[in-house]
Every structure is written in structure tokens, then in C-alpha cells.
Amino acid sequence: DAGVTQSPTHLIKTRGQQVTLRCSPKSGHDTVSWYQQALGQGPQFIFQYYEEEERQRGNFPDRFSGHQFPNYSSELNVNALLLGDSALYLCASSFGTGGKTQYFGPGTRLLVL
Amino acid sequence: GENVEQHPSTLSVQEGDSAVIKCTYSDSASNYFPWYKQELGKGPQLIIDIRSNVGEKKDQRIAVTLNKTAKHFSLHITETQPEDSAVYFCAASTARDSSYKLIFGSGTRLLVRP
Numbered sequence: 673d674a675g676v677t678q679s680p681t682h683l684i685k686t687r688g689q690q691v692t693l694r695c696s697p698k699s700g701h702d703t704v705s706w707y708q709q710a711l712g713q714g715p716q717f718i719f720q721y722y723e724e725e726e727r728q729r730g731n732f733p734d735r736f737s738g739h740q741f742p743n744y745s746s747e748l749n750v751n752a753l754l755l756g757d758s759a760l761y762l763c764a765s766s767f768g769t770g771g772k773t774q775y776f777g778p779g780t781r782l783l784v785l
Numbered sequence: 786g787e788n789v790e791q792h793p794s795t796l797s798v799q800e801g802d803s804a805v806i807k808c809t810y811s812d813s814a815s816n817y818f819p820w821y822k823q824e825l826g827k828g829p830q831l832i833i834d835i836r837s838n839v840g841e842k843k844d845q846r847i848a849v850t851l852n853k854t855a856k857h858f859s860l861h862i863t864e865t866q867p868e869d870s871a872v873y874f875c876a877a878s879t880a881r882d883s884s885y886k887l888i889f890g891s892g893t894r895l896l897v898r899p
Contacts, residue, residue, distance in 0.1 A: 705886065720886060728881050728886055779827075
């Protein structure tokens with residue numbers, strides 16, 4: 673049973689560019705949440721997708737957007753990258769929005785130069 | 786606002802000793818409290834969780850306790866081993882319109898000395 677997978681594992685971008693990160697949820701899960709983890713800090717909630725809709729959003733600007741596909745996989749897009757966007761981006765999957773147990777993928781390490 | 790405080794930030798114990806990490810949450814509506822272990826270069830791994838209708842839960846060497854009145858919950862690791870060395874995060878689940886998100890503490894770096 674494959675767990676949560678994310679791609680790419682590492683990414684280097686320059687300021688002002690755009691980036692797309694991808695996530696495939698654990699088998700049987702239909703909800704995907706995205707988190708940003710800065711170095712030395714705990715993950716911070718970005719948003720959650722269920723039934724291809726954004727269900728809840730954290731305190732992140734509109735530069736952060738997402739999408740969920742019919743097969744439950746998800747993308748995180750960040751536009752106009754800033755140096756401060758450098759972080760580990762984590763995807764977590766769960767069953768239903770009320771399914772509180774979230775399982776995390778290995779993350780995508782984004783470095784903005 | 787929603788907040789989870791975690792202490793200590795670093796913890797060093799001798800192999801075989803116990804380790805305790807404590808967290809406090811602010812949202813009285815929180816009712817699910819997971820603990821994650823994160824090793825270097827990896828994503829957080831769920832190690833144990835507790836729901837608000839339970840005061841204590843144990844899984845082999847790991848136990849979690851919850852005091853809803855005080856809004857405190859703690860992770861206890863007994864008979865620590867070097868492979869327990871990692872960063873541990875507590876989290877509290879908060880809901881909005883039936884959609885839940887996790888609010889994380891700032892992490893505890895645990896070092897188990899052989």
C-alpha cells in the first residue's frame with residue numbers, strides 16, 4: 673500500500689518565478705491538506721482540498737493556490753516567489769474532511785534564490 | 786487565535802531513561818491531538834494520537850495523556866533508545882465548517898545519548 677507521495681523532492685527557483693508541486697494521497701484517502709514547514713519550525717496549514725474544492729484556508733496570500741483532481745491527487749501552485757517561500761512543503765492525506773488522522777508525505781524542499 | 790505551545794525545545798536523555806514533552810493548546814473546541822516524529826530529511830510520521838473522550842493512551846513504549854480542563858497534553862517515551870532521536874511535534878485539530886486542520890507546536894528535538 674503506497675503512502676503519500678510527492679514530487680519533485682527538491683526544487684530551486686529564483687524570485688518572481690512560479691512553481692507547481694504535486695501530491696498523490698494514500699490509497700483510500702480523498703482529502704489533501706498542504707502545509708509549509710520553514711526550517712526549525714512546525715508545519716503551518718496552507719489549505720485543504722476535498723471533492724475538488726478548497727474547504728479551508730490558512731493565513732497565506734493568494735499567491736498560493738491549489739487544485740484537486742478527480743483521482744484525489746493535488747497540486748500546490750505558488751506565484752511570484754519570494755525568498756521567504758523557501759521551505760519544506762508537505763502534503764497530508766486523510767479520509768473525508770472530518771477524518772482527522774492525517775498522514776504526511778516526504779515533502780518537497782523548495783529553495784528560492 | 787489558534788495556538789499550540791510545546792516545551793521543551795530540546796531534550797537530551799540517557800539511553801534507557803524516560804522523556805516527556807508537553808503541549809498546551811488554546812482552542813477549547815479542539816478534540817483530536819496527534820503526535821508526529823520527524824527525522825532529518827523526511828516528512829512527519831504519526832506515532833500516536835488521542836481523542837478528547839480519552840484521558841490516556843498507550844502504545845508499547847509511548848503514551849499520551851490529555852487534560853482537557855487545563856488544555857494540556859503530553860507525550861511520554863519510556864526506555865528511550867538512540868533511534869528515538871528525532872524532532873517531535875504535537876498538534877491539535879481545529880474545525881471550521883466540518884473541515885479540520887492541524888495546528889502544530891514548534892517541535893522538540895530529542896537526543897538519546899548511548
